[in-house]
Amino acid sequence: MLDMKLLRDRTEFVRERLATRNAGDEARVSEVLALDESRRAALAEAEQLKARRNSASKEIGGLIGQKRLDEAESKKAEVRALGDRIAELDKTAAQAEESRDSLLLMIPNLPHASVALGKDAADNPEIRVHGLKASFEFTPCNHVELCERLKLIDFARGAKLSGSGFLLYTGWGARLERALINFLLDLHQREHGYTEVAPPYIVGEHCMIGVGQFPKFRDQAYAVQEGLDTSTMGKLYLLPTAEAPVANIHREEILAEKQLPVRYCAYSPCFRAEAGAAGLGTRGMIRVHQFDKVELIKVVHPDQGYEELEKMVHNAETVLQRLGLHYRVINLCTGDMGFAAAKTYDIEVWAPGQGTYLEVSSCSNCEDYQSRRMNLRFKRESDGLNLFPHLLNGSGTALARLFVALVETHQQADGSIRVPEPLQPYLGTDLIPLAS
RNA sequence: GGAGGGGUGGCAGAGUGGUCUAAUGCGGCGGUCUUGAAAACCGCUGUGGGCUGACGCUCACCGGGGGUUCGAAUCCCUCCCCCUCCGCCA
Numbered sequence: 258m259l260d261m262k263l264l265r266d267r268t269e270f271v272r273e274r275l276a277t278r279n280a281g282d283e284a285r286v287s288e289v290l291a292l293d294e295s296r297r298a299a300l301a302e303a304e305q306l307k308a309r310r311n312s313a314s315k316e317i318g319g320l321i322g323q324k325r326l327d328e329a330e331s332k333k334a335e336v337r338a339l340g341d342r343i344a345e346l347d348k349t350a351a352q353a354e355e356s357r358d359s360l361l362l363m364i365p366n367l368p369h370a371s372v373a374l375g376k377d378a379a380d381n382p383e384i385r386v387h388g389l390k391a392s393f394e395f396t397p398c399n400h401v402e403l404c405e406r407l408k409l410i411d412f413a414r415g416a417k418l419s420g421s422g423f424l425l426y427t428g429w430g431a432r433l434e435r436a437l438i439n440f441l442l443d444l445h446q447r448e449h450g451y452t453e454v455a456p457p458y459i460v461g462e463h464c465m466i467g468v469g470q471f472p473k474f475r476d477q478a479y480a481v482q483e484g485l486d487t488s489t490m491g492k493l494y495l496l497p498t499a500e501a502p503v504a505n506i507h508r509e510e511i512l513a514e515k516q517l518p519v520r521y522c523a524y525s526p527c528f529r530a531e532a533g534a535a536g537l538g539t540r541g542m543i544r545v546h547q548f549d550k551v552e553l554i555k556v557v558h559p560d561q562g563y564e565e566l567e568k569m570v571h572n573a574e575t576v577l578q579r580l581g582l583h584y585r586v587i588n589l590c591t592g593d594m595g596f597a598a599a600k601t602y603d604i605e606v607w608a609p610g611q612g613t614y615l616e617v618s619s620c621s622n623c624e625d626y627q628s629r630r631m632n633l634r635f636k637r638e639s640d641g642l643n644l645f646p647h648l649l650n651g652s653g654t655a656l657a658r659l660f661v662a663l664v665e666t667h668q669q670a671d672g673s674i675r676v677p678e679p680l681q682p683y684l685g686t687d688l689i690p691l692a693s
Numbered sequence: 694g695g696a697g698g699g700g701u702g703g704c705a706g707a708g709u710g711g712u713c714u715a716a717u718g719c720g721g722c723g724g725u726c727u728u729g730a731a732a733a734c735c736g737c738u739g740u741g742g743g744c745u746g747a748c749g750c751u752c753a754c755c756g757g758g759g760g761u762u763c764g765a766a767u768c769c770c771u772c773c774c775c776c777u778c779c780g781c782c783a
Contacts, residue, residue, distance in 0.1 A: 300743055304752045311752090314764040318711035329763085336763040511740090643740080 258361045258630050261293060274367040277591035279376055282364050289360050296353035303346035310339050362472055366626040368591045369563075369600040375590025382590070384602065387574065388583035391609045391666045398668060399610035400661040401541045404430060406672055408692040409664070412540060422531070422546035424657070429689045433663075434549060436683035437656055438524050441551040441576060445653055449572045451522035451553060456502035458525055459493045464505040467631035468650075469597030469623070470497060479528050495528035499552035500650045507556060508631035514638045517646060518565060519556040522653060524549065542657040543615065549656035555649040556633070559625065562647030563600070566622040569651045570602045573618040576654050579679045582662050583607040585614060599624045606658065610665035615658040620651030664689075 264271055268286060275283040313336045320329040373382050391397075404410040409430025415423045426434050445451040459481060465471040470478065478497055482490035496502060503523050512519070527550050542548075553572060557565045570586065577584045589601040598621035605614035625645035628634065634643040667675040674689040681687050 297743065300752085304743060307753090308751060310763075315711075317763055321711075333763045340763075 258358075258626065259364060259367065260625070260629065261361070264289060265293070271367065275364070277368055277372075277374055278365060278594065279592040280365070285360055285364055289357055289364070292353050292357035292360065296350050296357060299346045299350035299353065303343055303350060306339055306343050306346070310336055310343065313339075359472070362466065362630070365596045366469075366599050366623060368594060369622070369624075372594065372600050373588060373590045374592075376592040377590075378593050380590040381587045381593055381603070384586040384588050386583075386585045387578060388581075390583055390607050393609070393668075393670075395670045397609045397665060398672075399541075400608070400665050403610070403664045403668055403672075403674070404542075406691070407664075407674065407689060409433065409689075410542070419546075422544070424542060424545060424547070428692070432684060433689065434656060434660065436680055437659065437663075438549060438551065440579075440680055440683045441653060442522060442524055444576065444579070445522040445551065445553060445572060449520075449522075449575075451520040451572075454503060454506070454521050454523045456496075456499055456506075456523055456525060458496055460496050460501050460505075461493060462491065463631075464501050464508075465494055467505045467508055468501055468627050469595075469630065470501060473596060477530050479530055496525060497529050498527050498550065498650075498652075499523040499525035500554060503552060503554045504627060504648055504650060505631055506554075507633050510633060511643055512556070512633075512635040512646070514558070514635050517556060517558050517635060518561065521554045522551060523554070524551050526550075527655075542661050543611075545657060548658075551653050551656070553620075553649075553651045553653040555647075556628075556635075557647050557649065558635070559644065559647050562622045562624060562649065565647075566600065566602070566620060566649055569649055569653075570604070570618075570620045573604055573620060573651055573653045576659075577604065577606055577617070580659075580663060580677045582666055584617075595619070595621060597621070597623045597626050599626065604654070606662040608658075608662045608665045610668070611661070615662060617654040617658045617662070618652040621649065623648045623650070 259271065264286065268290065272283040272286050275286070313332060317329050317332050317336070320326070320332065373380065375381065398406075401412070405412070407430070408428050409426065411425040411427050415425035418425060442453055446453045462471060465475075465478065479495040480491050481493050481495060494501075502525075503521050506521065507519070526547055528547050529545075531544065531546060553569055555565050555569065574584070574586065584604055584606045587603050587605065589595075589598075589603060594601050601619055601621040603616050604618040604620075606617045607613075608615050624647050627648045628645040633646065633648070635646050636642070637644055663677075664674050667677065669675055669688075672691050676684055676687050676689060678687075
């Protein structure tokens, strides 16, 4: 969430930055400020009275000690009235704080100054392009045809098991998925310096609030309950991304400055309810309720946030380069950015069978927006001050769409699929053959 | 799921209604002594909020929340977490 001090001291700046998102959030600023004002007013008065009560209570203790009981009793009556007023003021302050904070949780991060102004995806500037669109001497198939012909995925039975939007990987398809996961984890762990972690796949509500998924996007998540016990509903959620648990690993901690930067990579399945989303009805793997992903997370010194973001994007690009895939990197404009992000790069891989680019990675610096929400800090050595670090997250990369780009790009005239060399040791073959 | 025991500063650990402004030890930082170091000795050593131009003043926090009281680390209620044993279980 945003820094309350920044909101107070640089109100117009905050309004202007929020306005660049084109979401109307700047309209809530004055309401937050008003609530904060009434909170502080009540608090100041309550604390004055508490100081008086504290000293009076000490006097009462002294009087009782000296056996001056009558005086003690009259003093008690006096202080009792103070207590009632204090309780009132405390309640006022607590209510104002609660309203202020619930509003604050609904206000997105401020876009970084370097982010292009824009309304939607059409305004996203292209940063760079790698490779060329694959060319074929035959008409390339799309991934649905390829997966069915090679029996990589059983779309019908996936739907039979769990409904539309769920995939059943079979045979070489299942092995390819597993090979990709291992390839990605090894790459980031061995070559890029990330510590591998394996998080829980069900997370508490506080983790979802910490990364900014909640409260605004609660309807996008799958909530779980124990059996039919509705009292347990809403405490735990299937993770929409490994960011939810992994970014929260050090929540409520104070890290030593020399521990930074912390870098984690994690595989997890990702569950998205995609409530109200378009396109789920179409067949295939582009938009599904469950997909695999390897996520990258960094906790870094604020001075290094943007340098580390550049490195993270390159780490994700390496995946596509090794797999021989054509892609482009774009910068999300102010109107297209996610809720918690200050700056985001998307990587879109070319899927020749679809004839489109597919988003396989989104790398963001959320600055201190999430670390404030989860109260994650580090102690600066020079002056012992506790500061909020920058939190970065990036996909390294999402698997289902990577799978699509891979099979569509490396399909052969005879219908088989050539396996890129770096993946061969993981899959144990250089060619996924036509199903017998 | 059942029974029991716990949760106090960076760590260990005392405190069961009123100088708790949380003892003591360890660790850490600074100093004295020393050629240097060790030892010894001395001092400092949590977090967040509010008020103030500033020096400062003040409030809250002993797992979370609520209550009793003039006053709560301490008493009561409730939730969470950890440990031991039993049951169930991959």
